[in-house]
Amino acid sequence: MRGAAVRTVGAPILLGIVALALWQLAVVALDVKPFVVPSPLAIGTAFGSTPDTILRAALLTGANALVGLLVGTVVGILFAxxxxxxRVIDEITAPIVAGLAVVPIVALAPVFYTMFGANAQTARQLIAALAVFIPVFVNTLRGLRQVRPVHRDLMRAYAASPWQATRTVTLPGALPYLFTGFRIASSLAVISALVAEYFGGPIDGIGRAITTAVASSNYALAWAYVLGSILLGLVFYCATLALEILATRHRRRA
Structure with missing residues (x-):
């Protein structure tokens, strides 16, 4: 058991160390310019010299992503x-969801900033919520349709109402699908909130910090902010994974 845990954790860490070493070696040996890609050492130095600034930007982007994640998840589950x-609602929502899935963030961001104001965070939160809604809705709906016929027949035999059958049989069976969509959505929320920061709005967040650093030719700092966004995404992903593990354990005990 311990050996498996060591391999699960140690192998990715070892691979990451090797990749960073090769990256550093390639930058030094080939004399790669910073505007192409800085070295890991330069990025780490920039990250270590401005942790407070990066943390503040990450917290703001994370707050917008969290609001979008919660709103998009609740709306996605409700519609699913x-x-x-x-069946009528299913047929109505199917083309709408298909349309929303292909709407580019770069087109929505300026429109939302015009609607809600360039100084408000609302546009970024709505963009994150929209990105979250799609995977949560699709995966949850698929899970809700996986109920076995014998379970449906049992609910009919007990004269259960549609809501009672959904609450006691359908929703518990859909949990694995729901959490799959939730985990995917957690990363999309961070990405969407960050990308939305590139196209206007308040001058804060990781996205605006990256563009500012690049504009001032401080490429190592820009990559340090990218590292901060990666860590933020990992925090969201690990948090949703922990929720899934807790929900699965609770379901097994119940």
Missing amino acids: VLAALS
Whole structure:
């Protein structure tokens, strides 16, 4: 058991160290210019010299991503349940969801900033919520449709209402699919909130910090902010994974 845990954790860490070493060696040996790609040592130095600034930017981007994640998840689950209960709603929402899935963030960001104001964070939160809604809705709806016929027959035999059947049988069976969509959405929320910062709005967040650093030719600092965004995404992903593990354990005990 311990050997498996060591391999699971140690192998990615070892691979990462080797990749960073090769990256550093390539930059030094080939004399790669910083505007192409800085060395890991330069990025680490920039990250270590401005941790407070990077943390503040990450917290703001993370707050917008969290709001978008929560709103998008709640709306996605609600619409998935309604679509599973009603064929009419399913047929109505299907083309809408398909359309929303292909809407580019770069087109929505300026529109939302015009609607809600360039000094408000609302546009970034809505963009993150929209990105979250799609995977949560699609995966949850698929899970809700995985109920075995014998379970449906049992609920009918007990004269259970559609909501009772959904709450006691359908939703618990859909949990693995729901959390799959939730984990995917957690990373998309961070990415969407960050990308939305490139196209206007308040002068804060990791996205604006990256563009500012690049504009001042401080490429190592720009990559340090990228590192901060990667760590933020990992925090979101690990948090949703922990929630999934807790929910799975609770379900097994129940």
